[in-house]
Structures are given as structure tokens and as C-alpha cells.
Amino acid sequence: MYLEALKKYIESIVATNKPESYEDLFRLSKGAFPDVVYDLVLSSDLGKNLKRKYLGFKVVNNVIPESNPTNYDWRFDHSTNKKLVSLIKKRRHKRIALFGTPSLFIALSKITNDVTLYDINEPLKSHFNHDERIVLVDINTFDFRDILPFDCIIIDPPWYLNYYKIWLKKANSILKMKGEIIVTLFQEMLRPKAKNELKAIKAFARKIGSIELEQNYVSYITPLFETELFNFKNIPCYGNWRVADLLVIRKERNSLLPAIRKFKKDNWTRLEIGTQTIAIDGNKSQGGKIKVRFPYKKNDSLIKSVSERDFVRREVNFMTSRNRGLIIAGCRKVISVLRLISDGVPTQNALKTARLSKAESDEFQKILDVIYI
Numbered sequence: 001m002y003l004e005a006l007k008k009y010i011e012s013i014v015a016t017n018k019p020e021s022y023e024d025l026f027r028l029s030k031g032a033f034p035d036v037v038y039d040l041v042l043s044s045d046l047g048k049n050l051k052r053k054y055l056g057f058k059v060v061n062n063v064i065p066e067s068n069p070t071n072y073d074w075r076f077d078h079s080t081n082k083k084l085v086s087l088i089k090k091r092r093h094k095r096i097a098l099f100g101t102p103s104l105f106i107a108l109s110k111i112t113n114d115v116t117l118y119d120i121n122e123p124l125k126s127h128f129n130h131d132e133r134i135v136l137v138d139i140n141t142f143d144f145r146d147i148l149p150f151d152c153i154i155i156d157p158p159w160y161l162n163y164y165k166i167w168l169k170k171a172n173s174i175l176k177m178k179g180e181i182i183v184t185l186f187q188e189m190l191r192p193k194a195k196n197e198l199k200a201i202k203a204f205a206r207k208i209g210s211i212e213l214e215q216n217y218v219s220y221i222t223p224l225f226e227t228e229l230f231n232f233k234n235i236p237c238y239g240n241w242r243v244a245d246l247l248v249i250r251k252e253r254n255s256l257l258p259a260i261r262k263f264k265k266d267n268w269t270r271l272e273i274g275t276q277t278i279a280i281d282g283n284k285s286q287g288g289k290i291k292v293r294f295p296y297k298k299n300d301s302l303i304k305s306v307s308e309r310d311f312v313r314r315e316v317n318f319m320t321s322r323n324r325g326l327i328i329a330g331c332r333k334v335i336s337v338l339r340l341i342s343d344g345v346p347t348q349n350a351l352k353t354a355r356l357s358k359a360e361s362d363e364f365q366k367i368l369d370v371i372y373i
């Protein structure tokens, strides 16, 4: 059903919009992943006029840590950040909170002091010189009680219905009356259930107040973890393809929002090694000796999907920002050695400090090989 609807949609945009390159087509595909669109194009003659347009390196935001897929971290491009800053200025918002939008924090923190970023990504702190306006929390489970209310909260949650509901609910709990929540909205071809999920998000938003929708307002930089996947699958996507709408919710009432299924606390530890952001799930296989398993045959660690629903993604408890994953045992020890390396201790000294056996050091080497691939 979904693939049929997507194919029809792509046929219609090829006929009417006449995209010149694969890039243009991916941007027009209303959120459908380029690998799905590309498969459809290859199995038909829809791509006969499309060019593979190599664009060279696009701007990579090197002020904030490299995006890790466990953070669902797609960053706004420069023009989106600029538009958002002028929108906030135009609306004369004074006290601002950001939920999971570190790149907007870069721009806003330069023009106002009263901006607070709530985000889970630990390496952000050192990138921003331990700025106290960055609060490291898991928004899904954080208790926002006793926080002075905000005029405006900008949120870019992971694109799943349960995240939208909980982030909107938390935002509403710290928003002034007549204040605004500005939230990104994925588009209807993102996945089979996207249309219904969008309806549910809008219905939830209307319980808070009035809503306005700005189409195609948001554009994202393709993160390196996705580029790795596109290169592996030979998908001609060299620039930025991801586009979203923007929903502005104006709080008009103090309604009791529906109860939401409880979230499990996020237990990933995030560290920076060199330029990469590494995430290790502290919930799984904490104690015991270090042992490393590859998710695919022939020691292949490149994860073949960026969706959290992917079977292998669910199994791995170690992920790099270059989309490499592993299944490791002895996470506690691994985290302690990686923390030392992250703090600048030479690897051999870190291994000695942790008193790893020869067998464990050999296993640990596999982790380093995946990081320094």
C-alpha cells in the first residue's frame, strides 16, 4: 500500500515538477527515505532524465559534536537556523527554551542570554565551554516542575509519535499562557503510518491552543552516519535531502493533556573520541569481561538502516557517528576505558589503567578498529 502510494506520488512529481537530479527528487519526496525512493526509481523508467549531481563536500557543522544515530540527530541547515532566529525576533519572544536543537542554540545564545537548551547529548557541554544554559537531561523522563515558564519553546523531537506527545506535553507544562511552541513536523511519506501520525500530532497540539502550519520551512544537513549508508548503497544523494514542515502552537488554554505511556530512561553513554561521537547502551551487558560481536557476517559493522525499528539497530549496544555498530559485553569496562581516551589519555595508558587482560585488550582493539575505520 505504502509503496504503491509512494510510487504514484513520485510519478506525479516527476511529471509536474520535473526534477533534474536525484537530489531534487529526494527533497520533493515528502520525507520518504532516499533508499526507498531510489529502489522505486530503479525498478521503473522514472529516473531516465535524472542526473547524478556530485556536489562536493557540503558544509559540515563542526561547532557541535558529530551526530550520532542514537540521538536521532539531523541538524538544521544554515538558512533554517536563520529563518528560525528571525521568526523568534519578529514574535518578540524573550524567555526561550530549546528542546533538542543545539544548532539553534549557537545562533540564539549570541543574541540573548535568556535561552536554555535541554538536550541529552553529553559531548555538547565541552563544545560550548560548559555553558550553564545547556541542561543535560532526558526530556522524556525529566521532571520540569519548578521551572520559571517560557515565552517560546522550540522543539525538534525524534520523529516518532510517542516522542512528539511527550515533548509537547513537557513543553506545555513550562509554557506561559499565549506563549508559543514551535515544532518541526515530518512529512506524510516518511513511513506507512506517517499520515495518521501527523493527524494525531495536530489533534494533540489543538488541545494546547491554535495551530499554524508552514510547509517545507525546515531543511536539514545530511549527517555523516547517513552519508556512510548512502555511499554503501550507492545512492546518489550527495547534498541535503531532508525537509520538514513547521507547526506553531499558540497556548490558549490550560487543558489537561492525555496521559502518555511511560518512557524507559535513556541509558546510552555518549562520548567523543577524536571527531566521532560514540554511544554505548549502559542497560545491556554491563558487567563481566569485554567481548565484542559484529552485527553482520565477515566482521561487518556498517548498520544498514537509520531507523530505530530496524532489527539490527535494536540489537547493537555500541554505535558510532559513522553508523558503525557492535554488540558488546562488559560495557562498564568499555565505557571507563573510552572515557579515559576521550579525556586525552593515550590508548596504551588507558588500557593499563583499566588492567585489561590480554584477551580483553584484543577484544577492545576491535572496538578501536571500528572507531578508527
Ligand SMILES: C[S@@+](CC[C@H](N)C(=O)[O-])C[C@H]1O[C@@H](n2cnc3c(N)ncnc32)[C@H](O)[C@@H]1O
Binding pocket: 071, 072, 073, 074, 075, 076, 099, 100, 101, 102, 103, 104, 118, 119, 120, 121, 137, 138, 139, 140, 156, 157, 158, 266
Ligand atoms: C532531531 S535532532 C534535532 C537537532 C536540531 N535539528 C539541530 O539542528 O540542532 C534531536 C536532538 O534531540 C536530542 N535528543 C534526542 N533524544 C533526546 C532525549 N530523550 N532527551 C533530550 N534530548 C534528546 C539529540 O541529542 C539531538 O540534539
